[in-house]
Amino acid sequence: MKALYFDGQPRFEVDFPLPAPRSGEALIRVLLAGICSTDLEIFRGYSGFCGIPGHEFVGVVVEVNGPDQTLTGRRVVGEINIGCGACSLCRQGLASHCADRRVLGIRGHQGAFAEYLTLPVANLHPVPEKLAAEEAVFAEPLAAAFRILEQLHLRPSQKILVLGDGKLGLLAAQVLHLTGAAVTLLGHYPEKMAIAGRQGISTRSPRDLPADGSFEVVVEATGSAAGARQALCLIRPGGTLVLKSTLAAPTQLDPTEIVVKEIRVLGSRCGPFAPALRALAGGRLDTRSLITSVLPFARALEALALAGAKTSLKVLLDFRR
Amino acid sequence: MKALYFDGQPRFEVDFPLPAPRSGEALIRVLLAGICSTDLEIFRGYSGFCGIPGHEFVGVVVEVNGPDQTLTGRRVVGEINIGCGACSLCRQGLASHCADRRVLGIRGHQGAFAEYLTLPVANLHPVPEKLAAEEAVFAEPLAAAFRILEQLHLRPSQKILVLGDGKLGLLAAQVLHLTGAAVTLLGHYPEKMAIAGRQGISTRSPRDLPADGSFEVVVEATGSAAGARQALCLIRPGGTLVLKSTLAAPTQLDPTEIVVKEIRVLGSRCGPFAPALRALAGGRLDTRSLITSVLPFARALEALALAGAKTSLKVLLDFRR
Numbered sequence: 001m002k003a004l005y006f007d008g009q010p011r012f013e014v015d016f017p018l019p020a021p022r023s024g025e026a027l028i029r030v031l032l033a034g035i036c037s038t039d040l041e042i043f044r045g046y047s048g049f050c051g052i053p054g055h056e057f058v059g060v061v062v063e064v065n066g067p068d069q070t071l072t073g074r075r076v077v078g079e080i081n082i083g084c085g086a087c088s089l090c091r092q093g094l095a096s097h098c099a100d101r102r103v104l105g106i107r108g109h110q111g112a113f114a115e116y117l118t119l120p121v122a123n124l125h126p127v128p129e130k131l132a133a134e135e136a137v138f139a140e141p142l143a144a145a146f147r148i149l150e151q152l153h154l155r156p157s158q159k160i161l162v163l164g165d166g167k168l169g170l171l172a173a174q175v176l177h178l179t180g181a182a183v184t185l186l187g188h189y190p191e192k193m194a195i196a197g198r199q200g201i202s203t204r205s206p207r208d209l210p211a212d213g214s215f216e217v218v219v220e221a222t223g224s225a226a227g228a229r230q231a232l233c234l235i236r237p238g239g240t241l242v243l244k245s246t247l248a249a250p251t252q253l254d255p256t257e258i259v260v261k262e263i264r265v266l267g268s269r270c271g272p273f274a275p276a277l278r279a280l281a282g283g284r285l286d287t288r289s290l291i292t293s294v295l296p297f298a299r300a301l302e303a304l305a306l307a308g309a310k311t312s313l314k315v316l317l318d319f320r321r
Numbered sequence: 322m323k324a325l326y327f328d329g330q331p332r333f334e335v336d337f338p339l340p341a342p343r344s345g346e347a348l349i350r351v352l353l354a355g356i357c358s359t360d361l362e363i364f365r366g367y368s369g370f371c372g373i374p375g376h377e378f379v380g381v382v383v384e385v386n387g388p389d390q391t392l393t394g395r396r397v398v399g400e401i402n403i404g405c406g407a408c409s410l411c412r413q414g415l416a417s418h419c420a421d422r423r424v425l426g427i428r429g430h431q432g433a434f435a436e437y438l439t440l441p442v443a444n445l446h447p448v449p450e451k452l453a454a455e456e457a458v459f460a461e462p463l464a465a466a467f468r469i470l471e472q473l474h475l476r477p478s479q480k481i482l483v484l485g486d487g488k489l490g491l492l493a494a495q496v497l498h499l500t501g502a503a504v505t506l507l508g509h510y511p512e513k514m515a516i517a518g519r520q521g522i523s524t525r526s527p528r529d530l531p532a533d534g535s536f537e538v539v540v541e542a543t544g545s546a547a548g549a550r551q552a553l554c555l556i557r558p559g560g561t562l563v564l565k566s567t568l569a570a571p572t573q574l575d576p577t578e579i580v581v582k583e584i585r586v587l588g589s590r591c592g593p594f595a596p597a598l599r600a601l602a603g604g605r606l607d608t609r610s611l612i613t614s615v616l617p618f619a620r621a622l623e624a625l626a627l628a629g630a631k632t633s634l635k636v637l638l639d640f641r642r
Contacts, residue, residue: 089558097558097582151583220576228576237410237418246577253574255541255549256567258588261418262472265586267579 003114004300004317005052010043012300016052019110021065021118028059028076028119032133032294033112033317035307036141037166037223038246039105043304047106054105054112054317055080056140058133064121071124077139079123079273080104096270113300115319125273128281134294137316138287139276141167145175146279147271148242154217156180161215163231164222165192165203167290167313168244172219174285177201184215189311195289209234213261221245225252232257240264290314296321324435325621325638326373331364333621337373340431342386342439349380349397349440353454353615354433354638356628357462358487358544359567360426364625368427375433375638376401376426377461379454385442392445398460400444400594401425417591434621436640446594449602455615458637459608460597462488466496467600468592469563475538477501482536484552485543486513486524488611488634489565493540495606498522505536510632516610530555534582542566546573553578561585611635617642 003016021027034056042053057078061071082102083095090098104119105111127136145168154160158181162173165187173185173196184202186209187193193203216239218231223245231241232254241263258265279285294316295303307315324337342348355377363374378399382392403423404416411419425440426432448457466489475481479502483494486508494506494517505523507530508514514524537560539552544566552562553575562584579586600606613633616624618640628636 094558151585237415243576243580246580253576253579253586255564255574255588258574258586259564259567259590260588262588262590264472264588265574265579267576267581267583267585269580269583 001115002297003052004054004297004304005113006043006045007050008045010301010304016114018116019118021063024066024122025118025120026064026071026076026124027062028057028078028117029062030057030059030112030115030117030319031075032137032319033057034137034141035303035315035317037168039113040304040308042106049106052105052110052112052114054114055103056137057112057117058127058136059112059117061124062116066121068121071121071126075127075133075136076124077127077136077273077277078104078119078125079143079270080106080140081270082109082120082123113317115297125277128277131277131281134291134316135280135287136277138171138280138290138314139273142171142175142276142279142285142287143271143273144168144244144269145172145271146275147268148172148176148219148244149179150272151266151268152217152240152242154179154181158182158216159214160184160217160219161186161234162219162221163227163234164220165189165196166221166223169219169221170195170290170313171285171287172221172244173201174199175279176219178279178284191311192313195286198289199286213237213239215239217242219244228253232261232263235261235263237261238263240266242266242268244268291316294318322436323618324373325375325618325625326434327364327366328371329366331622331625337435339437340439342384345387345443346439346441347385347392347397347445348383349378349399349438350383351378351380351433351436351438351640352396353458353640354378355458355462356624356636356638358489360434361625361629363427370427373431373433373435374426375435376424377458378433378438379448379457380433380438382445383437387442389442392442392447396448396454396457397445398448398457398594398598399425399440399446400464400591401427401461402591403430403441403444434638436618446598449598452598452602455612455637456601456608457598459492459601459611459635460594463492463496463597463600463606463608464592464594465489465565465590466493466592467596468589469493469497469540469565470500471593472587472589473538473561473563475500475502479503479537480535481505481538481540482507482555483540483542484548484555485541486510486517487542487544490540490542491516491611491634492606492608493542493565494522495520496600497540499600499605512632513634516607519610520607534560536560538563540565549574553582553584556582556584558582559584561587563587563589565589612637615639
């Protein structure tokens with residue numbers, strides 16, 4: 001099969017071996033895959049992962065290695081963490097924190113930048129029929145945005161600041177805006193900020209921020225060390241800092257400031273797919289505007305370069321043409 | 322009056338001017354004062370505070386500058402933060418986070434290492450008659466331990482680790498132990514650990530810790546950079562790290578580890594006096610064993626040196642003899 005993989009540098013290969021589904025896993029033909037910032041870091045060699053990256057996808061189940069064939073032939077999206085199933089964390093439903101977990105396209109499991117991938121059936125969610133693949137492909141990053149609401153009771157009267165007008169920041173701002181809270185997005189690029197602005201979200205550039213911290217919740221979605229430090233200043237005493245991005249650059253959070261301002265810091269990672277699919281099906285979010293380009297998979301290396309441009313948002317790989 | 326003050330180095334002075342209570346403040350004659358690690362940092366010049374340190378005390382109200390004389394002649398302990406009373410944080414009851422706050426013996430307000438101090442009447446709590454001054458003097462650090470329970474719902478079935486067998490660690494471990502949770506104290510000094518052990522708290526030295534993180538809540542009370550980093554490793558995914566100490570040494574919390582393990586970090590500072598006084602009056606805690614020495618105030622400089630010794634716990638200054 002065709003695959004975009006990393007072995008020290010990005011390579012496009014036309015006869016990569018087809019993956020074999022283990023017991024309980026489905027073989028999935030990929031229709032569309034999204035390039036995420038984590039993928040770009042993998043292709044820069046920051047994570048140590050070698051193989052096929054990619055963890056945002058829509059595909060069709062070709063076959064299931066197991067008795068339950070309910071999903072065969074169905075269009076699906078999939079959760080990316082595969083726990084060992086036996087440890088105490090897995091038994092408590094915390095497979096995404098299993099120490100021995102595999103993660104699609106990130107750790108120990110080939111990913112979605114290929115014509116076929118495998119995932120346990122338990123990880124799959126059927127895509128509602130009326131939902132276009134170009135929207136359903138946002139289920140995974142959108143689930144990560146919904147994760148914030150699983151961890152934190154956001155009250156509709158609260159003032160929330162989202163730092164970063166990248167893909168994650170724009171999705172998080174839209175999801176948090178659904179709660180009725182007063183959401184402000186802080187970013188640099190007028191075209192990106194306009195996407196949030198059209199949804200009724202306040203937008204600000206760094207130069208017109210209030211000097212003192214008055215936000216009850218600040219979501220760090222810049223992925224930069226400066227973002228995390230700035231977040232601590234902008235938050236009000238007793239407020240909450242949500243860390244959404246795993247930073248490649250080593251950075252520092254000052255524990256003294258956390259104690260003196262009694263700040264709560266919340267690490268937040270993968271989230272629930274069901275509410276993400278419901279929000280997409282209900283048309284409550286603008287994901288279309290986040291698509292910078294859709295390129296045929298044969299042009300994957302070009303797509304990778306485009307995804308890394310500062311002005312880009314989501315670049316999709318299309319396997320259907 | 323006699324006072325122990327800092328002007329670049331610790332000095333003992335016999336005719337320091339008496340403080341004048343502002344409107345709504347009481348003049349308090351100090352009976353007993355405790356030396357805290359924060360005081361030691363002030364005397365090392367780490368905080369930039371010049372004047373009379375000291376914020377743990379028991380005293381008698383001599384006079385009140387105001388109409389309400391209810392407390393005159395009463396034995397009291399006192400909350401240490403004095404907000405401006407006018408800003409939005411003060412109006413929300415968050416005076417301890419007021420940007421213009423004064424703090425007894427720490428910031429803009431002379432402290433308890435003197436024969437007299439002043440505090441707003443609103444900050445004062447009468448000491449129950451049967452409670453000895455040697456116990457009541459622990460109200461302030463004990464309130465800081467109770468602060469954890471104000472911020473965090475500790476469930477009785479949880480596994481909690483307290484890092485640090487200093488004064489704060491020993492008080493926090495005892496307070497958390499009251500909830501029914503399984504508390505383990507990690508420390509270095511057998512004599513200090515024995516105080517917790519006698520209360521039924523498990524104690525461990527660093528060499529017999531479990532290799533992997535399995536604690537749902539870890540309380541950092543070592544005040545060391547290594548402690549904060551170690552805490553992140555010992556905590557289980559999704560768990561909570563409570564930061565109790567303002568670290569003098571610059572240190573680092575790794576945001577990537579916080580995100581990947583989805584850890585909640587909680588800064589925790591000053592707490593409620595009423596539950597601390599109730600717990601002391603009810604005899605539910607052992608504070609007596611934490612007293613290393615009680616020295617007359619005339620020997621304050623000697624007391625300061627003793628308080629700085631690694632094997633010391635609480636050193637008290639006695640103004641009654």
